[in-house]
Amino acid sequence: MTAAIRWHRPLLVLAAAMGLLAVACLVGMIVDPRHLLGVGIWEKPLKFALSTVIYAVTWSWLIGQLQRFQRVAWWAGTLSAVLLLVELIIITGAAAAGITSHFNVSTAFSTVLWSIMAGSIGTLWVATFVVSVVLFRNPLGDHARSFAIRSGAVIALVGMALAFLMTGPTSEQLSNWQGIAGAHAVGIADGGPGVPILGWSTVAGDLRIPHFIGMHALQVIPLVLMGLEWASRRIAVLRRESVRWALMVVLAAVYSAVLAMVTWQALRGQSIVRPDAVTLVLSASIVLAALCAAAIIIARGLRSLEVERLAHLEGEELAAASDRDGLDASVGHVAADDGEHRLVHR
Numbered sequence: 001m002t003a004a005i006r007w008h009r010p011l012l013v014l015a016a017a018m019g020l021l022a023v024a025c026l027v028g029m030i031v032d033p034r035h036l037l038g039v040g041i042w043e044k045p046l047k048f049a050l051s052t053v054i055y056a057v058t059w060s061w062l063i064g065q066l067q068r069f070q071r072v073a074w075w076a077g078t079l080s081a082v083l084l085l086v087e088l089i090i091i092t093g094a095a096a097a098g099i100t101s102h103f104n105v106s107t108a109f110s111t112v113l114w115s116i117m118a119g120s121i122g123t124l125w126v127a128t129f130v131v132s133v134v135l136f137r138n139p140l141g142d143h144a145r146s147f148a149i150r151s152g153a154v155i156a157l158v159g160m161a162l163a164f165l166m167t168g169p170t171s172e173q174l175s176n177w178q179g180i181a182g183a184h185a186v187g188i189a190d191g192g193p194g195v196p197i198l199g200w201s202t203v204a205g206d207l208r209i210p211h212f213i214g215m216h217a218l219q220v221i222p223l224v225l226m227g228l229e230w231a232s233r234r235i236a237v238l239r240r241e242s243v244r245w246a247l248m249v250v251l252a253a254v255y256s257a258v259l260a261m262v263t264w265q266a267l268r269g270q271s272i273v274r275p276d277a278v279t280l281v282l283s284a285s286i287v288l289a290a291l292c293a294a295a296i297i298i299a300r301g302l303r304s305l306e307v308e309r310l311a312h313l314e315g316e317e318l319a320a321a322s323d324r325d326g327l328d329a330s331v332g333h334v335a336a337d338d339g340e341h342r343l344v345h346r
Contacts, residue, residue, distance in 0.1 A: 006064035008074060010081040015056035021088065022049040034098055037191035039199055044101075045092045047199075051215075052084050058218055059131065062149070069134045076130040083120040083127070090117055103167070106179025118167065125160050132157055144244035148225035151252040152218040155259065159214015162263060166207050184208045187269030195273065202273050205266035214259050224251055236305060243301040247294060254290045261286070 025046035034041045063070075063077045090113050094101035101117065104110040132153040140146040169181040172189065183190050186205030193202045200206045225248055232238035261282050262272065270276060275283070 008060040008063040008077045010078045011056040011060035011063070014081040014085060015053045015060065017085070018049040018052040018056065018088065021092065022046055022053070025049060025092075036095075036098060036100065039191075039194070041095045041098060043199065045088065045095045048088060048091050052088060054216070054219060056081065056084070059128075062135065063131060065140070066134060066138045068138050073131050073134045076127040076134075080124055080127045080131075083124045087117055087120050087124075100180070103180050103182030105181050110179070121163065125157070128160065129157055142241050142245075144228075144241055144248050145222075145225055147245055147252070148222045148248045149218075151248070152221035155217035155221070155252065155255060156215050159211055159217060159259065162207065162211045162214055165267075166211075186266055200272055202271050204271055205269040206272065207263075207266050209266055209272055210259055210263040213262060217255055217259075221248065221251055221255060224248075237298060237301040240301050240304070243297060246297045250290060250293045250297065254286055257286050 025042045028042035029040050029046070032040075032042060059077055059080065063073045066073050091101045094104075094113065099110065101113065104114050132150075135150050135153055140149050166184050167182045170183050173180055173183070180190075184207050185192070185201050186207060188201070188204040192204075194200055194206075195202060198208075198212075200209050225244065228238050228244050228247060232244070237243055261279065265272070265275065265279055270279065
């Protein structure tokens with residue numbers, strides 16, 4: 001029988017609540033025409049609600065699988081759920097009021113709200129760090145699966161930390177103070193044209209991009225590993241744990257390189273949809289290096305399979321030869337015994 005999946009319940013409850021909030025935000029986008037910084041006021045809480053669902057479900061499942069330091073992980077997960085709930089309440093409340101939540105220090109009340117959010121975000125990072133450390137002290141499956149989960153958690157922590165690049169006031173904000181201290185856009189003020197749904201700036205750098213990409217390494221890398229495990233049912237070379245592990249190492253390295261590149265691109269004030277020649281060359285180099293590394297790993301795996309196949313065939317031939325020799329010896333003994341029997345009777 002398959003063991004029942006265990007979950008961290010506070011995070012799972014948070015995920016369910018955020019799912020309901022996402023539905024409410026969708027309704028708000030339909031019935032409430034108000035806009036803020038060029039986008040509908042309900043788009044931001046919708047995106048944060050969906051992101052929280054992904055975070056909460058992922059960590060709820062991972063914490064439920066732990067065998068060691070369960071109590072530490074449970075309390076860290078519970079604290080994370082509370083902090084995220086506080087953050088989403090503030091974001092949703094600010095949206096309903098038609099004001100910004102992040103970076104807003106225009107009034108004493110807004111400053112208090114932003115301070116609570118900033119404190120919650122910092123503490124959330126620490127709680128996530130604690131659970132990530134616990135992952136390294138627990139068995140998580142074979143080497144490939146363990147590496148996929150752990151590397152995903154480490155890169156996700158880096159992605160979460162990149163959010164702190166947005167929290168300092170820009171020179172433009174300091175020279176023309178409007179009560180906003182911080183921005184996700186680099187090179188222009190927040191707002192303006194952006195990628196549909198995600199809202200990433202199409203005319204300047206946007207620090208939300210590396211933040212998003214980094215955070216979701218915890219989902220992407222393990223999901224790719226699960227895809228390889230599924231494909232191994234049909235592809236023999238992927239049944240080798242060493243091959244899957246090596247491919248995960250390559251994926252983690254490539255993911256880290258992409259994260260570094262998009263961070264650098266954003267800090268240069270360059271839009272994700274308008275890469276310059278340097279960014280294009282770097283992108284092509286990362287892709288080429290990944291393909292070459294993967295091809296080498298697969299080729300070595302196939303060669304090992306062929307060596308094992310030949311060794312197996314050789315073993316079968318030796319066994320067959322041994323059986324034939326044994327059979328010949330048995331026939332010889334029977335013939336000798338028959339000859340002796342005839343001589344006795346003569």
